[in-house]
Amino acid sequence: MQPLVIKVGGAFIGDKDAARGLFAVIAQLIKTRPVILVHGGGPIVEQWMQALNLKSTKIDGLRVTTDVHMPYVVGALAGTANTQLVAQARACGLEPVGLSLADAHLVHCTQMQAKYGAVGNVEPADAKLLNTLLAQGFLPIISSISCSDGGQLLNINADQAATAVAQLLKAELVMLSDVVGVLDKQQSLLAQLSPRQIELLAEQKVIRDGMLVKVKAALNAANSIGLPVTIASWKNPQSLLQMLAGNSAGTRIYPADVQIADETKLDQEHP
Numbered sequence: 001m002q003p004l005v006i007k008v009g010g011a012f013i014g015d016k017d018a019a020r021g022l023f024a025v026i027a028q029l030i031k032t033r034p035v036i037l038v039h040g041g042g043p044i045v046e047q048w049m050q051a052l053n054l055k056s057t058k059i060d061g062l063r064v065t066t067d068v069h070m071p072y073v074v075g076a077l078a079g080t081a082n083t084q085l086v087a088q089a090r091a092c093g094l095e096p097v098g099l100s101l102a103d104a105h106l107v108h109c110t111q112m113q114a115k116y117g118a119v120g121n122v123e124p125a126d127a128k129l130l131n132t133l134l135a136q137g138f139l140p141i142i143s144s145i146s147c148s149d150g151g152q153l154l155n156i157n158a159d160q161a162a163t164a165v166a167q168l169l170k171a172e173l174v175m176l177s178d179v180v181g182v183l184d185k186q187q188s189l190l191a192q193l194s195p196r197q198i199e200l201l202a203e204q205k206v207i208r209d210g211m212l213v214k215v216k217a218a219l220n221a222a223n224s225i226g227l228p229v230t231i232a233s234w235k236n237p238q239s240l241l242q243m244l245a246g247n248s249a250g251t252r253i254y255p256a257d258v259q260i261a262d263e264t265k266l267d268q269e270h271p
């Protein structure tokens with residue numbers, strides 16, 4: 001059965017009720033298909049920065065990660081966030097294994113432009129460890145901290161991390177955020193998006209910041225894997241089951257070569 005990569009981010013990490021709800025759904029799903037959880041934790045990083053009186057900024061939705069900030073980013077994401085999720089998954093009867101992207105050469109990672117600091121791009125590399133864990137029924141929980149071939153720790157946007165993991169396993173990808181999906185100018189949910197619509201809405205700045213990074217990562221995954229990617233909310237994990245049963249939930253991002261039935265209509269609605 002095709003693996004499922006679920007990405008969670010934002011305030012999900014630290015919300016015990018949300019974690020309980022999602023892990024209960026994962027416990028059901030894992031009976032029939034392998035599941036991998038990839039996580040971010042931007043708000044935890046922000047909390048640490050504030051507690052330490054450090055100022056953190058973003059460019060194009062990506063955190064500028066200085067050498068001074070990096071140990072705390074690693075501590076927040078690969079330490080606190082990852083271990084907290086492992087503990088919550090265990091409390092729900094699952095068998096989680098906490099990892100980062102730096103483990104077992106899961107990805108190949110290179111540093112982005114210097115203006116971002118210690119921030120990297122990732123490409124899928126070696127699936128051996130994940131396949132071994134999945135074959136034994138473990139739930140891999142992966143933080144978005146990685147390292148270069150030269151051993152430099154790098155901070156990866158967690159949506160891009162989830163895309164690389166989904167590409168590695170040719171898996172279906174669902175990105176769960178704090179919004180019901182991608183919203184239009186009137187704040188209504190867009191049930192589906194084609195590459196052309198994404199371009200238009202990004203130009204109009206209707207899709208921006210973290211959501212723009214997410215949508216671009218989702219489109220990259222959809223194109224390379226050949227499957228639609230869903231962006232939905234972690235606040236209603238039951239919608240994940242509905243979606244996997246073929247019902248509509250959140251926003252579906254389609255590969256470039258898939259013609260969406262009512263694309264023209266959507267373009268007229270969002271000129």
Ligand SMILES: Nc1ncnc2c1ncn2[C@@H]1O[C@H](COP(=O)(O)OP(=O)(O)O)[C@@H](O)[C@H]1O
Pocket residue numbers: 008009010011040042159176177178179181182183184206207208209210211212214
């Ligand atoms: N068109 C849009 N639709 C929905 N959310 C948007 C849109 N444009 C920007 N956003 C912002 O993007 C946020 C989600 O991105 P981000 O905070 O990076 O999520 P996560 O932490 O789950 O990865 C939303 O909470 C919202 O503030």
Ligand SMILES: CC(=O)N[C@@H](CCC(=O)OP(=O)(O)O)C(=O)O
Pocket residue numbers: 008009010011039040041042043045061062063073077119120144155156157158159210
């Ligand atoms: C380079 C970069 O932006 N890294 C992100 C990694 C965490 C993340 O992406 O968290 P969410 O999924 O909660 O947004 C950061 O430091 O915030």
